[in-house]
Every structure is written in structure tokens, then in C-alpha cells.
Amino acid sequence: MRNRLPSLLTAARFPLALGLLAAEVSTRFLALYLLCCLTDVLDGLAARRLNACSAFGARLDSAADLAVTAVLVWRLWPLAAPDPWLTLWICVAAAVRLAAALAARLRFGRFGFLHTWGNKCTGVLLALYPFALVLTGSRWTLVIVLIAASLSSLEELVIECRAEQWAPDRRGLWEKR
Structure with a gap:
């Protein structure tokens, strides 16, 4: 289980990204986004600390980052205008x-x-x-x-x-x- 923790933290960004997609851009949106940021930081720290770095984990992290980024662009672009x-x-x-x-x-x-x-x-x-x-x-x-x-x-x-x-x-x- 310990070696799965980094991948679980990374994978958590996918449902969080869906939450960002559904949430109004407000404090709730920012709270969900903060969780995305925290899981992004913690997954890498956990992988290095638990000696659980892997090519799969790196690809999963990139995919999760891309998912969150795509949602941010979709939701924030009209606000940034x-x-x-x-x-x-x-x-x-x-x-x-x-x-x-x-x-x-x-x-x-x-x-x-x-x-x-x-x-x-x-x-x-x-x-x-x-x-x-x-x-x-x-x-x-x-x-x-x-x-x-x-x-x-x-x-x-x-x-x-x-x-x-x-x-x-x-x-x-x-x-x-």
C-alpha cells in the first residue's frame, strides 16, 4: 500500500479536475484547486521518500497535470478575457x-x-x-x-x-x- 500512495495521490487529481469543471469559480473552486496543487506536490515527495518512483507514475503525473490545466484553461479563460x-x-x-x-x-x-x-x-x-x-x-x-x-x-x-x-x-x- 505504501508504494501505491504516490499514484493514489496523483490519481486523485482526476476527480478533483472534474470537480473544478463543475464548481462555480469562487472560493469552492479555489479550495478544489488547492487540493489539486497539494496532491501534485505530495505525490512527488511521497514517491521519492518511499522509493516508489516509476515511469508509470511520471506519466500518470503528467496526465493529471494536463487534465487540471485543461480544466483551468476552460474555466478561467473567459474570466481572464x-x-x-x-x-x-x-x-x-x-x-x-x-x-x-x-x-x-x-x-x-x-x-x-x-x-x-x-x-x-x-x-x-x-x-x-x-x-x-x-x-x-x-x-x-x-x-x-x-x-x-x-x-x-x-x-x-x-x-x-x-x-x-x-x-x-x-x-x-x-x-x-
């Missing part, structure tokens, strides 16, 4: 991130993302974004997230194009491998 320039910026940042993953696939046979400090900071900002949007209603929080996402995407693309081997735990462009 970004202008066309912000929409274009989002698409360009996502395209650069995808190009980095494709570069890793072509060069090293692995489709994946790096765990750089830039990506971690972007992840934290993305995690905080729904709270900032719902509580303040300001679109400026999206601009801050987009700046971080753009810089970390570019960094990852440069790393993947210059790297000599696949190194998913590389901390940043400055780190030699």
Missing part, C-alpha cells in the same frame, strides 16, 4: 516550449521537459495564477506568468539544442553538463 496580443503571446510561449520538447525527442529520443529553476518558478507562478485572477480579477498577473513562461521556454529550447546528452534535472542554462 485576454486581448489578442496576450493570446498570441500564450501561443508563442507554448510553441517554444513544445519546440524544446521536440528537440529533446529528435536529439535524444525522449519527449520531455527539463526541471530547470526557470521551469520551477514558472510552475509556481502558474499554480498561483488562478488565485490571483479570482481574488483580484487583474489581467496583469497573466503578463507576469507569461514573462516567466517565455524566458523559461527559451532557456529550455537553448539547452536542448546545445546539450550533448539528455539531462532532465539540469538546473539552468549556466550549468555545465
Whole structure:
């Protein structure tokens, strides 16, 4: 049972995502989203602590993250009501991130993302974004997230194009491998 705990925490994000889909965007929505964030943090900690890391767990985690992200975009996009320039910026940042993953696939046979400090900071900002949007209603929080996402995407693309081997735990462009 202990070795299943990380996967159970990860799998809990799927019904939580459905709850986000059904909930009005309010404090209940934010409470469910907070549970999604907590399970995302705790599943990785539990996997490492229990020595239960696995390829299946990593794929399940990515699928759960994608499910929650898709629901957030679906539910929060109308509230953010970004202008066309912000929409274009989002698409360009996502395209650069995808190009980095494709570069890793072509060069090293692995489709994946790096765990750089830039990506971690972007992840934290993305995690905080729904709270900032719902509580303040300001679109400026999206601009801050987009700046971080753009810089970390570019960094990852440069790393993947210059790297000599696949190194998913590389901390940043400055780190030699």
C-alpha cells in the first residue's frame, strides 16, 4: 500500500479536475484547486521518500497535470478575457516550449521537459495564477506568468539544442553538463 500512495495521490487529481469543471469559480473552486496543487506536490515527495518512483507514475503525473490545466484553461479563460496580443503571446510561449520538447525527442529520443529553476518558478507562478485572477480579477498577473513562461521556454529550447546528452534535472542554462 505504501508504494501505491504516490499514484493514489496523483490519481486523485482526476476527480478533483472534474470537480473544478463543475464548481462555480469562487472560493469552492479555489479550495478544489488547492487540493489539486497539494496532491501534485505530495505525490512527488511521497514517491521519492518511499522509493516508489516509476515511469508509470511520471506519466500518470503528467496526465493529471494536463487534465487540471485543461480544466483551468476552460474555466478561467473567459474570466481572464485576454486581448489578442496576450493570446498570441500564450501561443508563442507554448510553441517554444513544445519546440524544446521536440528537440529533446529528435536529439535524444525522449519527449520531455527539463526541471530547470526557470521551469520551477514558472510552475509556481502558474499554480498561483488562478488565485490571483479570482481574488483580484487583474489581467496583469497573466503578463507576469507569461514573462516567466517565455524566458523559461527559451532557456529550455537553448539547452536542448546545445546539450550533448539528455539531462532532465539540469538546473539552468549556466550549468555545465
